Amino acid sequence: MAPVLFLLLTSALAADPTTVEGQYGRLETDRPSYRPLDNVRLTITGRARGDSTCRIRVADPLQKVYFEKNVDLANNRGRLQFRATGLLGVHYIYLHFPNEKRYSRYLNFRLDAESSIDTGDRDFDALLPFTREAMQLGRRDYMTPRGRFVGYISADTWHFDGIWLRDWIYSLPGYKHWEREMQCGLDRFLEVQREDGQTPDGIERDGRTWRVGLESDVEYILTLGVWETWRATGDDAWMARTLPRLEKALAYIRSDPRHWDPVHRLIQRQHSCDTWDYDIDGASDKGTARHVIATCDASGYYAAFRAMSAMYAHLGNTAKAQEWSREAGGYAERSKKLLWDGTKFLHHVHLDPIDHDGFDESKQLAMGNTWAVTRGLALESEAIKVIDEYRRRWRETGDKYPWWSLQPGYPDSLGYWKDPYRKQGGYANGGLMPWVGGELARGALQNGRESFGVELLRQYAAHLRETGGAQVWYWPDGTPGFRTTNEVRYAGWGMAQWIDALMEGLAGIRDTDAMMRRVEISPRWAAAGMAHARATSRYAASGGYFTYDWTAEPRSLSIEYSGSSDQLRFRVLLPRGFSPRAVMVDGTDLKFDREDAGDSVYIRFDPENAQRGVIRVAAQ
Numbered sequence: 001m002a003p004v005l006f007l008l009l010t011s012a013l014a015a016d017p018t019t020v021e022g023q024y025g026r027l028e029t030d031r032p033s034y035r036p037l038d039n040v041r042l043t044i045t046g047r048a049r050g051d052s053t054c055r056i057r058v059a060d061p062l063q064k065v066y067f068e069k070n071v072d073l074a075n076n077r078g079r080l081q082f083r084a085t086g087l088l089g090v091h092y093i094y095l096h097f098p099n100e101k102r103y104s105r106y107l108n109f110r111l112d113a114e115s116s117i118d119t120g121d122r123d124f125d126a127l128l129p130f131t132r133e134a135m136q137l138g139r140r141d142y143m144t145p146r147g148r149f150v151g152y153i154s155a156d157t158w159h160f161d162g163i164w165l166r167d168w169i170y171s172l173p174g175y176k177h178w179e180r181e182m183q184c185g186l187d188r189f190l191e192v193q194r195e196d197g198q199t200p201d202g203i204e205r206d207g208r209t210w211r212v213g214l215e216s217d218v219e220y221i222l223t224l225g226v227w228e229t230w231r232a233t234g235d236d237a238w239m240a241r242t243l244p245r246l247e248k249a250l251a252y253i254r255s256d257p258r259h260w261d262p263v264h265r266l267i268q269r270q271h272s273c274d275t276w277d278y279d280i281d282g283a284s285d286k287g288t289a290r291h292v293i294a295t296c297d298a299s300g301y302y303a304a305f306r307a308m309s310a311m312y313a314h315l316g317n318t319a320k321a322q323e324w325s326r327e328a329g330g331y332a333e334r335s336k337k338l339l340w341d342g343t344k345f346l347h348h349v350h351l352d353p354i355d356h357d358g359f360d361e362s363k364q365l366a367m368g369n370t371w372a373v374t375r376g377l378a379l380e381s382e383a384i385k386v387i388d389e390y391r392r393r394w395r396e397t398g399d400k401y402p403w404w405s406l407q408p409g410y411p412d413s414l415g416y417w418k419d420p421y422r423k424q425g426g427y428a429n430g431g432l433m434p435w436v437g438g439e440l441a442r443g444a445l446q447n448g449r450e451s452f453g454v455e456l457l458r459q460y461a462a463h464l465r466e467t468g469g470a471q472v473w474y475w476p477d478g479t480p481g482f483r484t485t486n487e488v489r490y491a492g493w494g495m496a497q498w499i500d501a502l503m504e505g506l507a508g509i510r511d512t513d514a515m516m517r518r519v520e521i522s523p524r525w526a527a528a529g530m531a532h533a534r535a536t537s538r539y540a541a542s543g544g545y546f547t548y549d550w551t552a553e554p555r556s557l558s559i560e561y562s563g564s565s566d567q568l569r570f571r572v573l574l575p576r577g578f579s580p581r582a583v584m585v586d587g588t589d590l591k592f593d594r595e596d597a598g599d600s601v602y603i604r605f606d607p608e609n610a611q612r613g614v615i616r617v618a619a620q
Helices: 002-013 127-138 165-169 184-191 218-233 236-253 295-314 318-339 368-374 380-397 434-446 450-467 492-506
Strands: 026-029 039-045 053-059 065-072 077-083 089-096 105-111 116-118 139-144 147-152 162-164 202-204 291-294 348-350 509-511 518-521 532-538 545-553 556-563 567-573 580-585 588-590 593-597 600-605 612-619
Touching: 026 089, 026 105, 039 053, 053 077, 065 077, 116 127, 127 139, 127 450, 127 492, 147 162, 147 165, 147 184, 162 165, 165 218, 165 492, 184 218, 184 236, 218 236, 218 295, 236 295, 291 295, 291 318, 295 318, 295 368, 318 348, 368 380, 368 434, 380 434, 434 450, 434 492, 450 492, 492 509, 509 532, 518 545, 518 556, 556 567, 580 600
Parallel strands: 518 567
Antiparallel strands: 026 039, 039 077, 053 065, 053 089, 089 105, 116 532, 139 147, 162 202, 291 348, 509 518, 532 545, 545 556, 556 612, 567 600, 580 588, 580 612, 593 600
C-alpha cells in the first residue's frame, strides 16, 4: 500500500499546467530601472504551446502607450529594444499574443532621473556633482519652536547656525536639483512676518529672528523664494496660501517711508555697496536717511512683481495677474529711465546729498548689473552692452576674474571703513564674488555672447579644481578673502549661480512655468565646440524634468528628448557656418524660424509632442 499512497500524494501535489508561467509567456528586462532615453532591452518568451509572433505595448505611469511593436519569435524567443521616455515613475510593458482579447503578461520597470551633464568634458560634467557635495555641507535641518526648518547657511556670516533668507534663497538654483524639503523653511519666515508686512532677514536655530534696518530687498527675495519653490514642487495649494502674505510684504515695502520714494515711485535703500547690508562707518540710522535708488532693488522688485503675476495667472485670477503685470512694466520703465546710462545701469542714484569728495560713483560697475541682465530688466541690446563692458574692464584691469562686487570700489583715501577687509578691492567694496561671475556667465550665454559665457564657465571649473571650492569673496588677484572665523569654501550663494549658468545657460533647459510643464530648450554646446552632450534637469521635489541627447555632425544636428512637459519651444544655437535647410521631428517636416542674437544664430520651432521625440536639423 505504501507505494500506491506515495503515487497518489505526488499526483495530488502536481501543478496544474494552466496555472504556471508556461501558460502565459514571460517578459524580462535587463535592469529594473532606467534613466530617460536609456535603451530598455527586453527578452520575450512565448507560451509553452509555442508562439511565432507577439505584440509589445509600453505605457507610462498614466497608462498612456508610447511604444508599440510586433515581434517575431524564433524558437519561442524574441528580443526587443526601445527607449524609455516620458513621465517619471513606474512604466508598464504588456505582452499580447494574436487573437487574444487581453494581454497575456505584464512587467514593470521604473523610470527615474536626476540632474546631470554628460559630455566627456570634465569642466562641465563635474560641476554639478561637485556643487551638490559641497553645498550640502552648508545644509541645516533644525527643529525650531515653530517647527522644522531646512535651509542653507551663508558661507561667512557670524550667524553660522542660523539662516539668512538671502543666502538661502540665492542658493536655490543649486539645491532645487537635489533638495526635497523646500517649503518648511519659508513657512517659518512667513509665520513670523510682522503685522505691517515686514519680514525678517534671518532665523536662528532657537527661533529668534533679525532684520538689518537699511535693507530693502528682503520682501522681493521672499517673493522670489516662494515663486521658485512653487515652480520646483508644483504645490499649488501651498503657493496659494502664501500669496496673501506676499501681498502684505510687497505693500509694506512700497509704503514704509524708509523704503519707498514717492517721487520716483521706486524702492529706496540707505546708501550701501550695491545689495550689501552696510553703509559707510558711522552711518547707522537703520534706513531712515542717506537714501539712494539702487539697480539691485530695481531688478529684484521687477522680477518679484512678474512672479506675482505668474502665480496669480496659474491660479486663474486674471485680474490680479494683470494688475501685477502692469506694476512690473511700470516699475521697469521708471527704473530704467533713472538708472540706465547707455552702457550699464548705475550703481545707484542719490536721493539725499552724500559727498564722495570727488569720487565719481557713476563710473562704478556694480554687481547688480548682472541681475539686471538675468532678471530681464535689461533688453537684449542693453544686456549685450553690459556684458561687453565687463569684458572691456576685465581686459583693462587684468584682475583674476570679472566677478567684481564694485569696479572700482570706493578708494581707501576716502576713509570710509576701518575694517581691512573693506579696503578697496575687498569684500563688497570691489572684491571678486563667485555669484557675480555665475550670473555674468548665464547672462552672456543667454544674450548672444555664448563664447564668453563658456570661457567663464571653464575658468570657474579650473578655479574649483585649484582651490577646492568657492568662498564668498576674493581679492582682485584671486587671493581668498576672510572677514570672519566662519569662512568656508562652500558658498551656496555663489556656487548655485554657476549651476544656473551650466543648466539654463549652456545646456539651455529653462522652465518657463512650473514643474517643467512649459520649457524652452536652447542647447548651446556649439559654442563650447562639443560634438555630443546629454543633459538632464530635474526638480528633486517633484517629477518635473527634461532631458535630451544632442549630437552635432558636419551637415546635421540631432536632438532626442524626453520630459514631463506639456509644451516645448526649441531655440537651438547653430554652429558657425551652419545654414539650416529643414527641421524634422520624428521624420516629419516642421516649420522653423531663424533668429539673430548678438554674434549668434538660432533656429526656433515648437514640436507637437512635448514628452518625447527625435529632431533632425539638416544643413543646406
